[in-house]
Amino acid sequence: MAATQASPHADDGPGAGHELSTLADFVPPGLTRANQWQRSWRAVGRWMSRRESTKARSAREQTLARPSGERLARWLLPMDWAPLAQALQQRLDLAAHPVTFLITPPYGGHALAIEHFADAEGLTRLAAPSKTALLSGDITWMHSLSAQSRWAIPALERHFLRRVDGLQSVREFLERAQSGALGSGVIGCDSWSYAYLQQAVGLDGAPALTPRALDGKALGDLLAARLSPHCPTLLSSRTQAPLLPDASGAGGDTRALQRLAANCRGHSGLAWQSFQASLREPGADDQPPDAVLWYVLMQGDAALPADADDTLLLVLHALLLHGGLDDDSLCQVLPFSRHETVHTRLKLTRRGVLCERERRFQVAPLCYTGVRQLLAERHYLVDAL
Amino acid sequence: MDDAATGQYAKLFNDLDSEALITLGVVLGATILLIILSQRGLNWLANRLHGQARFRTFALVPVTRLLILVAALVISVPIIIKPSLGNMIALLGVAGLAIGFALKDYVSSLIAGVVSAVEMPYRPGDWVEIDGVYGEVKHVGLRTVDVVTADDDLVAIPHLKLWDSAIYNANNGGVSLQCVASFYLHPEHEAEWVRTALRDVALTSAYLRFGKPVVVVAEEQPWGTHYRIRAYPLDPRQQFDFVTDLTVRSKAVLSAAGIRPALLPPDAALPARHRH
Incomplete structure (x- = not known):
């Protein structure tokens, strides 16, 4: 069955879903501000009021299967970060400040947005130094710049390691x-790296922009715009009705969308990754393939051990501060033996807390909010987003 | 005379019939059970919490036990003794004599235990130094406080020390514990560079707690320069890992820059301690 959903705001301006605000003005969606006790209390309430319909839903969800990457690629359009670059173009006056930061959390697309921006503005793009240069604290990569240069760094987190020379x-x-x-110049930077550099170096005075947080409705519009014409009917497992609102903006599982927005702290990139990880198709014995696609709200927190030890948390924190690392670089920024570091990284990967992207390991989208909350509770430095 | 004394004695105590004995037995049993349950339950809960909540829960252990004991005494004493002013004075007088002569130090420790539960000079989870013993307070009992040292030795220190010994509490019920890493360098070096490098070592430590000051202190000595990095780990339990990390990486940075350590004469050698 072909997709019947249509993007209610497909013709919106380039900034739709990517409006920028200053870092200090960022406010996550309301649900994320509920503290751990409130969440636990709600969880107890849900457990107490568990009904037959919930059990039936759980049983149904057990029969669903995760679609292959190939099928997902056919059903979903890749995330487009050009609108974020356009929003930056509208907002940014390069001559006004020597440096402006674009800050996004993991999966936030700052690197691609800055690349789009650099191409559009004709800026010199500064590539990240090699691993050897990083380890030796080599700074020759900046020698090409002068007081007349106009430049862009897509991902500042690739330009240093948490070492003295770095x-x-x-x-x-x-x-x-x-x-x-x-x-x-303009610098794209991961929100965790920015938080670290703000503390270790001091970045006061340089303007820092970040995409505004999305609420459930804005997220629904954004997701609807990313469904390809080949996408089957997308249903919410909770309501067994369409997940996304129709062209008039009516319908849709607003509660599921709001919860997804809250779980992802209103970040579009994170929500997009979590959304893909939450899609399920009917099992082999059920309905024919391409008939329907289910959205099942996934909780990644279960992958995190409740009694997470220091080693595990330090590995997670190091990965977040650098926007993901390979094993060699990870060993360089932690005070453990290589064996211990790699063993812990493997354990986290096996549990699904980490995933591999571009040969770097980083916190998986579904686990991100849980990991962030755990680190904050243990007094680790966390990002502002 | 004998009859009168017997009459006075009989007035002091109630007749302990079977009902009174059963009540006393129930109170005793319930007290023991409640103390065991509260200690185990609170310790279990505290070990699953982190940060401030962990320390607060640990602090409830001795207070809860004290409350249970006081409640048991309040219930039991009127069953055994007729609660009149004369009886109370007589009872306290006898108890005072016994305490004064036989159990002076023991009771002093018990009383100090009560004071420690109220004043809280140390709580479970605190890192304290008492009479040269440094370690983490694991248990605050009625008579002693149990401290586990960095070498994993359990030291039971009587609360009696509270009266006449200085008690150093490194984190005082909180999660902030300052650590100090010392470096003794040959006098010929660029001090400003060393200070910046040592600060950067702290700022790049995985254990560093941000939001707390990171300070490098230099002190000139006849044999060279004594540097100290003062910074805070994420958790007090990480203090030895933190100081080790600072020391190992600082040595590597200083060595790579060609800075030599000071060669101290034997009488100038300082005790290697993590706190100063």
Whole structure:
């Protein structure tokens, strides 16, 4: 069955779902501000009031299967970060500040948005240094810049490692950049790396922009725009009705969308990844393939051990601070033996807490909010988003 | 004379019939059970909590036990003794004599235990130094406080020390515990560079707790320069890992920069301690 959903806001401006605000003005959707006790209390309430329909739903969800990446690629359009770049173009005046940051959380697309922006504005794109250069604290990559340069760094987290030489090199670069000695530029940076550099180097004074948080409705519009014409009918497992609103904006499982937005702290990239990880198709013995696609709200928190030890948390934190790392680099930023580090990383990967992207390991989308909350509870430095 | 004394004695105590004995037995049994349950339950709960909640829950252990004991005494004493002013004075007088002569130190420790439950100079989870013993408080009992040292030795220290010994509490019921890593360098070096490098070592430590000051202190000595990094780990239990990490990486950075350690004369050697 072909898709019947249509994007209610497909013709919106380039900034739809990607409006920018300053980092200080970022406010996550309301549900995320509920503290752990409130969440636990709600969970107890849900457990107490568990009805037959819930049990039936759980049984039905057990029969569903995760679609292959190939099928997902046919049903879903890839996330487009050009609107974020356009929003940046509208908002940013390169001449006004020597440096401007675009901050997004993991999966937030700052690197691709900055690349789009650099192409559109004709900026010199500064590539990340090699691993050897990173380990030696080499800063020759910035020598090509002068006071007249106009440049862009898509992902600042790729330009340093949390080591003494890494900190010294990125500090020198940022100090020179903020003084205007390197001309004017725009820097894309992961929100965790930014939080770390803000503490370790000090980034006060440089404007920092970030996409506004999405609520359930805006997220529904964004998801609807990413469904390809080949996508089967998308139903919510909770209501057994369409997940997304129709062209007039009516219908849809607003509660599921709001919860997805809250679980992802209103971040579009994270929500997009979590949405894909939550899609299920009927099992082999059920309905024919391509008949219907189910959205099942997935909870990644279960993958996290409740008594997570220091080693495990330090590995997770190091990966977040660097926007994901390979094993070699991970061993360079942790005070453990290589064996211990890799063993812990493997354990987390097996549990589904980590996933591999572009040969780097990073926290899986479904586990991100749980990991962030756990780290915050244990007094680790967390991002502002 | 004898009859009068017997009459006075009889007035002090109630007749303990079978009902009174059963009540006393029930109170005793319930007290023991409640103490065991509260201690195990609160310890179980505290070990599953983190941060401030863990310390607060641990702190409830001795207070809860004290309350249970006081409640048991309040229930039991009127059953055994007629609650009149004269009887109470007589009872306290006798108890005071016994305490004064036989159990002076023991009772002093018990009373200090009561004081420690109220004043809280140490709580489970605190890192304290008492009479040269440094470690984590694991249990605050009625008479002693159990401290586990970094070498995993359990040391039972009587509360009696509370009266006349200085008690150093490194985190005082909180999660902030300052650590110090010391470095003794040859006098010929660029001090400003060393200070920045040592600060960067702290800022790149995986154990560092941000939001707390990171300070490098330098002190000139006849034999060279004594540097200290003062910073806070994420959790007090990480203090030895944190200091080790600072030490190992600082040595590597200083060595790579060609900075030599000071060669201390034997009489100038300082005790290697994590706190100063």
